[in-house]
Amino acid sequence: SPALKFEVFSRCSTTKARASKMHLPHYTAHTPMFMPVGTMGSIKGITTRQLETLDCHVILGNTYHLGSRPGPELLEKAGGLHKFMAWDRGMLTDSGGFQMVSLLKLANITEEGVEFENPHDGKVMMLTPEMSIGLQNAIGADIMMQLDDVVSSLTTGPRVEEAMWRSVRWLDRSMKAHKRPTEQNLFPIVQGGLDPRLRTLSATELIKRNAPGYAIGGLSGGEAKGAFWRMVSLSTDILPTNKPRYCMGVGYAEDLVVCSALGVDMYDCVFPTRTARFGNALVRTGSLALKQGRFKDDQEPIDRDCDCPTCRTYSRAYLHTTVTKDTTGCHLITVHNIAFQMRLMRDIRRAVIEDRFPEFIRDFMQTRFGKTVPRWVVEALQSVGVDLTVADEKGGYAATVIDDDFQKAPNV
Amino acid sequence: MTLRFELKGAISGAGDASGTTGARMGRLVLSRDGDQAGSAATADTSIDTPNYLKYTRHGLQPHMVREVAAELEGMPAATRVQLEDFLADELPDYGKLGDGMHEFIGLDRSELLVLDTLDPTVPGRTAKSSNTFMGIDSEGGTRRLTAEVFARVADQLKPDVVVPLADYVEEPHPSLTQGKRISKSVSRSCKWLEEYLSKRKHAAAVFAPVMGSHSTGLRDISAKMLAGLDEVAGYVFNDVSLDVAFEKKLQLVEHSLERLDASKPRYMAGASAPDSAIRAILRGIDLVDSSYPYAVTEQGFASTYVFGGDSAATGSAGHVDLWQESMFSDFGPLVEGCSCYTCRTHHRAYIHHLLMTKEMLSTVLLQMHNMHWYQRFFAAVRESVGRGRLQQDAERFFERYCSDAGCAAFGELETLGKQESSPTTKIQRKRHAEQAQ
Numbered sequence: 001s002p003a004l005k006f007e008v009f010s011r012c013s014t015t016k017a018r019a020s021k022m023h024l025p026h027y028t029a030h031t032p033m034f035m036p037v038g039t040m041g042s043i044k045g046i047t048t049r050q051l052e053t054l055d056c057h058v059i060l061g062n063t064y065h066l067g068s069r070p071g072p073e074l075l076e077k078a079g080g081l082h083k084f085m086a087w088d089r090g091m092l093t094d095s096g097g098f099q100m101v102s103l104l105k106l107a108n109i110t111e112e113g114v115e116f117e118n119p120h121d122g123k124v125m126m127l128t129p130e131m132s133i134g135l136q137n138a139i140g141a142d143i144m145m146q147l148d149d150v151v152s153s154l155t156t157g158p159r160v161e162e163a164m165w166r167s168v169r170w171l172d173r174s175m176k177a178h179k180r181p182t183e184q185n186l187f188p189i190v191q192g193g194l195d196p197r198l199r200t201l202s203a204t205e206l207i208k209r210n211a212p213g214y215a216i217g218g219l220s221g222g223e224a225k226g227a228f229w230r231m232v233s234l235s236t237d238i239l240p241t242n243k244p245r246y247c248m249g250v251g252y253a254e255d256l257v258v259c260s261a262l263g264v265d266m267y268d269c270v271f272p273t274r275t276a277r278f279g280n281a282l283v284r285t286g287s288l289a290l291k292q293g294r295f296k297d298d299q300e301p302i303d304r305d306c307d308c309p310t311c312r313t314y315s316r317a318y319l320h321t322t323v324t325k326d327t328t329g330c331h332l333i334t335v336h337n338i339a340f341q342m343r344l345m346r347d348i349r350r351a352v353i354e355d356r357f358p359e360f361i362r363d364f365m366q367t368r369f370g371k372t373v374p375r376w377v378v379e380a381l382q383s384v385g386v387d388l389t390v391a392d393e394k395g396g397y398a399a400t401v402i403d404d405d406f407q408k409a410p411n412v
Numbered sequence: 413m414t415l416r417f418e419l420k421g422a423i424s425g426a427g428d429a430s431g432t433t434g435a436r437m438g439r440l441v442l443s444r445d446g447d448q449a450g451s452a453a454t455a456d457t458s459i460d461t462p463n464y465l466k467y468t469r470h471g472l473q474p475h476m477v478r479e480v481a482a483e484l485e486g487m488p489a490a491t492r493v494q495l496e497d498f499l500a501d502e503l504p505d506y507g508k509l510g511d512g513m514h515e516f517i518g519l520d521r522s523e524l525l526v527l528d529t530l531d532p533t534v535p536g537r538t539a540k541s542s543n544t545f546m547g548i549d550s551e552g553g554t555r556r557l558t559a560e561v562f563a564r565v566a567d568q569l570k571p572d573v574v575v576p577l578a579d580y581v582e583e584p585h586p587s588l589t590q591g592k593r594i595s596k597s598v599s600r601s602c603k604w605l606e607e608y609l610s611k612r613k614h615a616a617a618v619f620a621p622v623m624g625s626h627s628t629g630l631r632d633i634s635a636k637m638l639a640g641l642d643e644v645a646g647y648v649f650n651d652v653s654l655d656v657a658f659e660k661k662l663q664l665v666e667h668s669l670e671r672l673d674a675s676k677p678r679y680m681a682g683a684s685a686p687d688s689a690i691r692a693i694l695r696g697i698d699l700v701d702s703s704y705p706y707a708v709t710e711q712g713f714a715s716t717y718v719f720g721g722d723s724a725a726t727g728s729a730g731h732v733d734l735w736q737e738s739m740f741s742d743f744g745p746l747v748e749g750c751s752c753y754t755c756r757t758h759h760r761a762y763i764h765h766l767l768m769t770k771e772m773l774s775t776v777l778l779q780m781h782n783m784h785w786y787q788r789f790f791a792a793v794r795e796s797v798g799r800g801r802l803q804q805d806a807e808r809f810f811e812r813y814c815s816d817a818g819c820a821a822f823g824e825l826e827t828l829g830k831q832e833s834s835p836t837t838k839i840q841r842k843r844h845a846e847q848a849q
């Protein structure tokens with residue numbers, strides 16, 4: 001594609017992980033990468049200069065929100081969202097469909113598009129694939145997403161297959177409506193719920209369109225993690241190896257490590273910035289709720305190994321006094337949480353480039369979970385040749401499998 | 413650590429020759445040489461006066477983390493912190509928390525740190541003091557701060573300047589007219605100051621609160637006591653909660669100044685708005701604080717007021733309202749030609765959008781501009797004092813922005829007092845309520 005050049009320059013010799021450079025119109029991003037979410041054209045009180053310093057390569061904007069405020073006319077007049085918000089690196093916009101279905105209970109999906117009641121005036125409106133692309137062309141992000149027929153990952157039955165085929169048809173309409181193919185990339189979304197047959201059909205159908213990159217959608221909606229990773233892995237097995245793969249809505253640290261091992265290159269999630277507002281700081285062992293009294297006299301930084309401005313300067317005791325009270329308290333944790341995600345991705349990339357990703361995975365999982373690791377993590381990694389239950393020659397770390405999907409308490 | 417104040421002699425055309433009253437220029441110089449054994453001698457920090465102390469919350473300027481505040485140039489290297497911000501929970505054991513408050517709040521060593529007790533933007537106080545403690549309302553309920561605890565905490569925090577506890581009088585108070593309450597406040601404050609001085613180990617410079625409220629007689633007593641103390645390095649006027657016109661407050665301040673040592677610096681809380689600051693400076697105040705630009709930011713305004721120079725510059729409002737609908741598609745900077753980070757990087761339409769969508773970046777960007785603007789204002793005021801023209805320039809300034817009824821252009825601080833925290837959402841709600849009417 002003229003607007004995207006994807007250069008895979010290192011492959012893990014054990015897992016499906018790879019390290020790449022993704023040349024976009026505004027920036028050359030390094031993958032695997034995490035993209036912070038800036039719903040309304042800003043990321044939670046953080047200036048674009050701070051975002052650059054924090055090593056963010058691509059940020060996300062939400063088409064549904066930006067479409068109502070400030071609206072496509074103003075964004076076009078401003079010369080796109082990049083200029084409007086003074087961000088000159090990479091940008092990705094979603095289609096607006098997911099927001100519509102999750103925020104507006106009254107959304108009704110027809111072949112034409114997503115019908116919804118405008119929360120401002122109560123009028124029934126329609127978002128079609130053409131309109132979504134129109135909005136995204138106005139926003140001008142480096143990567144746009146097709147409008148897809150979103151069904152909950154918990155849905156079963158014929159509705160899943162209907163949505164899958166409709167999403168393919170909507171992709172064709174989106175491609176036709178796309179007016180700036182030399183400046184913007186359109187990514188299709190693999191659908192098919194938790195049904196391997198439908199996922200396979202969807203991916204197979206989409207790759208015929210020869211898109212610049214592909215997304216794996218319809219996951220991270222509360223499904224069992226055992227089903228989640230299998231759908232991700234099945235998709236990456238079918239999608240072309242010379243194109244980027246984007247797993248939507250994924251952002252927990254263990255998910256990023258596992259999915260990278262399964263061959264995913266791009267992620268986004270509101271979690272790191274949202275949880276900062278409540279005073280939760282991310283660390284490799286889990287998350288610190290700095291509001292808790294136990295941090296009152298704690299003079300350690302959030303994370304000794306983090307070199308973000310917050311960790312270089314402040315103790316947990318100081319942060320304890322200000323989180324959830326001042327906007328600066330929120331900003332300090334947001335800065336750290338973004339830095340945390342970015343450092344994790346850099347560490348993943350370096351481990352892949354130096355072909356020691358399996359060792360990195362073992363270290364990471366030992367730090368995060370200790371002895372007991374969720375079954376889905378163990379099985380996902382076994383599927384790509386990393387067995388956490390067998391002690392390695394160095395540290396002798398061997399994990400015990402547990403059935404919980406998530407970590408119950410930080411591993412401290 | 414030594415702190416000295418160099419007064420640049422009497423200024424012709426304003427005030428009296430001794431510098432007791434009337435505008436004056438000076439320089440606060442902080443030396444840290446030999447603070448720590450073996451540490452390299454550090455350069456002196458100096459702050460030209462009249463100037464402001466940077467207003468903070470929990471030790472950080474509102475909305476701006478360190479690396480954001482670092483985008484601002486020319487700011488005075490002086491920060492004020494109020495202890496009450498850290499009282500919501502039980503006081504931490506600051507003795508364990510590294511090397512004093514500079515380290516705790518991430519303040520550069522080169523900065524002068526002033527530790528006060530109360531937030532100057534909060535006028536109404538309900539907590540009652542007694543003979544032995546200062547009552548402070550906090551989120552966690554009323555805190556009782558004794559002189560002994562204050563001395564211990566101040567020792568642990570090692571600020572450069574300490575404003576000791578004082579029994580500030582709050583209005584309206586029924587016994588005020590009889591003067592008993594004021595009399596008590598003077599004697600308590602005096603006792604607490606002496607207790608602090610006798611109990612402390614860390615030798616911070618003491619800026620002592622000048623008490624006496626309405627009563628000139630009691631002001632005399634307070635001033636006389638303070639003038640006799642060598643340990644007192646500067647004076648603080650905190651009549652924020654006094655329910656009298658600002659001009660009347662200044663008369664009371666002036667009355668005290670005549671009885672104090674004119675060679676020492678004077679800080680006045682509650683004189684942060686540009687008109688108040690000018691009036692206070694004209695009476696001989698050297699330092700105020702930057703709570704005003706914060707109040708401007710909370711309203712969703714960007715400052716435009718200009719002191720001296722081109723009088724035709726901006727309108728008479730002193731600010732632009734970024735909530736206005738006309739900002740929707742305004743791709744100009746907040747102020748044409750402004751060199752602040754916000755104006756160099758963003759346009760009005762974006763800030764308007766951030767306010768409308770309740771994004772926290774709105775107040776970050778506005779605060780950067782408003783602080784830049786405040787600093788510019790003080791530079792212009794100092795220049796005017798230096799040329800002996802403050803009185804004339806001030807008159808022109810008041811003509812432009814004020815009327816006989818007062819200075820409505822700079823009323824943001826009053827609005828701030830009535831507002832709850834969490835800025836953008838609250839303002840949004842207020843606006844909606846107004847529009848619905």
Ligand SMILES: [Zn+2]
Pocket residue numbers: 302303306307308309310311312335336337339340
């Ligand atoms: Zn950090």
Ligand SMILES: [Zn+2]
Pocket residue numbers: 746747750751752753754755756781784
């Ligand atoms: Zn500016």
